[in-house]
Amino acid sequence: MLIEVDEGRCVGCGRCAADCVGSNLRVEAGVARVRGRCILCGHCVAVCPEEAVSIPCLDMADVEPAAPAAETIDAAALLRAIKSRRSVRDYLPRRVGDEALSLVLEAGRYTATAKNAQGCRFIVVQDGLEELKRIVWDGIDGLLELPASEAPRWTGPYRSFARDVRRDPARDFLFRNAPAALFVAAERADDAGLAAQSMELVAASAGLGALYNGYLCRAVEAIPQARAFVGADERPLQVCMLLGYPAVSYARTAPRKPGDFVVR
Numbered sequence: 001m002l003i004e005v006d007e008g009r010c011v012g013c014g015r016c017a018a019d020c021v022g023s024n025l026r027v028e029a030g031v032a033r034v035r036g037r038c039i040l041c042g043h044c045v046a047v048c049p050e051e052a053v054s055i056p057c058l059d060m061a062d063v064e065p066a067a068p069a070a071e072t073i074d075a076a077a078l079l080r081a082i083k084s085r086r087s088v089r090d091y092l093p094r095r096v097g098d099e100a101l102s103l104v105l106e107a108g109r110y111t112a113t114a115k116n117a118q119g120c121r122f123i124v125v126q127d128g129l130e131e132l133k134r135i136v137w138d139g140i141d142g143l144l145e146l147p148a149s150e151a152p153r154w155t156g157p158y159r160s161f162a163r164d165v166r167r168d169p170a171r172d173f174l175f176r177n178a179p180a181a182l183f184v185a186a187e188r189a190d191d192a193g194l195a196a197q198s199m200e201l202v203a204a205s206a207g208l209g210a211l212y213n214g215y216l217c218r219a220v221e222a223i224p225q226a227r228a229f230v231g232a233d234e235r236p237l238q239v240c241m242l243l244g245y246p247a248v249s250y251a252r253t254a255p256r257k258p259g260d261f262v263v264r
């Protein structure tokens with residue numbers, strides 16, 4: 001049984017049945033009973049006031065009391081944090097600590113996914129970053145050596161990136177001087193993007209800076225040795241973020257274009 005209802009605890013309130021996206025639960029004879037298909041979203045666990053519902057195949061030990069609405073982050077404070085977050089392109093020479101990394105990864109893991117697929121792989125490269133740099137830059141050199149008719153069109157801008165880094169390894173447009181790179185592999189780009197946004201916000205709260213790095217993502221995705229090195233399977237790499245402690249601070253938020261909002 002995917003979902004277990006402790007009949008000794010269940011009071012038949014029906015909240016789990018009312019909140020089930022798949023109409024999988026029904027109260028019969030005063031107790032919730034399970035039937036039908038289930039996407040293991042965990043709403044029945046989360047909504048039950050009696051702690052009567054569990055999903056043994058998931059990590060029940062990690063279930064904790066939800067933050068009451070009044071204790072969730074103040075909306076204006078959260079918006080200010082979003083406005084204050086910046087892409088960080090300059091980092092201190094300091095490793096990303098395990099504790100901060102764990103908070104960041106958990107934020108990705110707990111982010112919503114379509115159909116609750118939870119199909120993202122989160123890849124952190126820190127100890128192996130110098131080796132990844134070597135593989136990526138060698139791979140880019142190889143692509144740039146191809147005859148123009150065979151070189152993928154996207155490689156155009158990488159010619160000047162490669163020239164710069166070969167002249168001075170500190171001028172590395174792809175890796176900057178970040179101590180770590182995080183990749184999200186997933187079938188769906190939206191699942192990966194949402195997880196990345198959660199992770200970036202938690203990273204900023206933990207004092208880390210991040211840079212979404214489309215150029216590096218594309219390069220690693222296109223170089224089979226790099227994909228193998230980072231531990232990618234058949235899922236495409238959808239997101240790459242550099243991570244590290246910022247060597248730059250920002251005194252103000254950055255301006256934006258006027259909002260393109262439609263409200264009917």
Ligand SMILES: Cc1cc2nc3c(=O)[nH]c(=O)nc-3n(C[C@H](O)[C@H](O)[C@H](O)COP(=O)(O)O)c2cc1C
Binds near residue numbers: 086087088089216254
């Ligand atoms: C999907 C995505 C890919 C990006 N790729 C790169 C990149 O390859 N290199 C880079 O320097 N910045 C990259 N950026 C950062 C954007 O340039 C940056 O978000 C934008 O200029 C706004 O600045 P802010 O993030 O500080 O608000 C990327 C951003 C996103 C969302």
